[in-house]
Amino acid sequence: MHYTGHPTVLAFSKCNYNCLSFLRPKDFPTLQNDTFLRAARGEETEHVPVWCMRQAGRYLPEFRESRAGKDFFDTCRSPESCCELTLQPLRRFPFDAAIIFSDILVVPQAMGMDVLMVAGKGPTFPDPLKEPEDLQRLRTAVDVEKELGYVFKAITLTRHKIEGKVPLIGFTGAPWTLMAYMIEGGGSNTYSKAKRWLYRHPEASHMLLRMLTDVIVEYLLGQVAAGAQALQVFDSHAGILGPVQFKDFSLPYLRDIARRVKDKLKETGQDVPMIVFAKDAHYALEDLSQSHYEVVGLDWTIDPRSARERTGGKVSLQGNMDPCALYSPKDRISEIVQKMVEGFGTRGYIANLGHGLYPDMDPENVGAFVEAVHQHSKLMIKQI
Numbered sequence: 327m328h329y330t331g332h333p334t335v336l337a338f339s340k341c342n343y344n345c346l347s348f349l350r351p352k353d354f355p356t357l358q359n360d361t362f363l364r365a366a367r368g369e370e371t372e373h374v375p376v377w378c379m380r381q382a383g384r385y386l387p388e389f390r391e392s393r394a395g396k397d398f399f400d401t402c403r404s405p406e407s408c409c410e411l412t413l414q415p416l417r418r419f420p421f422d423a424a425i426i427f428s429d430i431l432v433v434p435q436a437m438g439m440d441v442l443m444v445a446g447k448g449p450t451f452p453d454p455l456k457e458p459e460d461l462q463r464l465r466t467a468v469d470v471e472k473e474l475g476y477v478f479k480a481i482t483l484t485r486h487k488i489e490g491k492v493p494l495i496g497f498t499g500a501p502w503t504l505m506a507y508m509i510e511g512g513g514s515n516t517y518s519k520a521k522r523w524l525y526r527h528p529e530a531s532h533m534l535l536r537m538l539t540d541v542i543v544e545y546l547l548g549q550v551a552a553g554a555q556a557l558q559v560f561d562s563h564a565g566i567l568g569p570v571q572f573k574d575f576s577l578p579y580l581r582d583i584a585r586r587v588k589d590k591l592k593e594t595g596q597d598v599p600m601i602v603f604a605k606d607a608h609y610a611l612e613d614l615s616q617s618h619y620e621v622v623g624l625d626w627t628i629d630p631r632s633a634r635e636r637t638g639g640k641v642s643l644q645g646n647m648d649p650c651a652l653y654s655p656k657d658r659i660s661e662i663v664q665k666m667v668e669g670f671g672t673r674g675y676i677a678n679l680g681h682g683l684y685p686d687m688d689p690e691n692v693g694a695f696v697e698a699v700h701q702h703s704k705l706m707i708k709q710i
């Protein structure tokens with residue numbers, strides 16, 4: 327990493343994590359490209375902003391090199407590493423936003439659960455929640471600053487090091503998605519252990535979801551205080567629920583998170599756009615567009631025009647190219663992007679993929695995607 331310029335940052339590079347406290351969330355460099363923030367608020371832009379979920383990831387050789395031989399969660403706990411990994415994609419592509427490198431599973435860790443990242447298997451909980459009694463194992467009053475302060479430090483450091491080029495997005499997992507991991511113990515095709523709780527132990531399920539919601543609200547507020555300029559809530563396993571269970575076990579908590587975060591931020595005169603990404607929950611689009619989030623993120627199973635109709639202009643939309651379209655030749659990517667942007671329209675729209683980038687994707691094609699969004703949208707906006 328090259329630390330240049332500001333003397334405090336220079337000093338920082340020589341010290342370790344423990345002496346980061348002097349690096350306060352203040353005097354951040356002026357934001358030069360606010361296209362993403364304007365689009366989130368439905369304001370006019372000169373081009374459609376674009377970023378990719380998992381833009382800091384294994385498809386980049388420099389990411390693989392930085393991560394080599396290091397434990398995943400040790401990397402998450404190192405603000406310097408998180409900062410470097412967040413900045414890597416920005417050095418290659420003109421993305422309009424950065425997302426802090428971290429993971430949604432740091433929240434269950436903060437609540438007292440062990441989570442390991444096992445190569446070839448993914449996230450693994452050695453001791454998942456099995457029965458409602460297991461809720462007693464969780465910390466009741468989580469000291470978010472103490473348990474997750476390392477994420478806040480990573481955000482503050484990164485916001486300085488981005489030098490105002492683009493806004494920095496903070497994020498969290500949604501209560502249902504985190505609950506699913508905590509009970510399942512890892513990834514699953516059916517999430518049937520977690521869904522079993524919903525049918526068999528609805529009260530305990532709501533108790534766990536409420537506990538998660540309380541931690542998430544504080545966590546998101548801490549991220550904003552540390553320098554996050556937008557927030558995304560990932561409900562990656564929303565689709566497995568179906569409309570009835572989503573309305574009962576996910577939506578109320580997603581709403582509660584947005585309302586509580588916004589109410590608190592209003593007290594201090596802050597306004598930070600919030601994005602909800604409930605993957606495969608197309609059945610809930612109408613509800614999601616009235617859930618206090620400025621932006622609704624979409625996976626690729628939703629047609630852009632019908633998403634616009636169903637959300638009735640109430641929110642900005644983000645998404646939703648099939649990540650696998652990046653396996654196409656570059657001219658085909660450009661055509662697919664053009665259709666997508668035409669479908670969504672250029673106002674109140676943030677281009678993204680419908681889910682994260684995969685490790686075997688060609689960085690050059692990611693570059694072609696970003697360029698196509700900028701190029702087509704600039705032309706379309708000029709013609710309006």
Ligand SMILES: Cc1c2[nH]c(c1CCC(=O)O)Cc1[nH]c(c(CCC(=O)O)c1C)Cc1[nH]c(c(CCC(=O)O)c1C)Cc1[nH]c(c(C)c1CCC(=O)O)C2
Nearest residue numbers: 379380381382383425426427428429430448449560562682
């Ligand atoms: C479900 C979920 C997780 N983590 C996350 C989600 C929600 C988004 C989604 O639906 O994908 C969120 C996440 N995880 C990561 C980010 C970083 C920011 C970014 O998008 O660039 C974000 C936003 C880094 C990461 N998190 C992870 C990686 C890859 C592992 C590595 O770097 O060694 C990255 C870049 C690990 C991870 N962490 C998780 C999974 C399923 C995996 C993949 C495991 C595997 O493929 O082996 C849990």
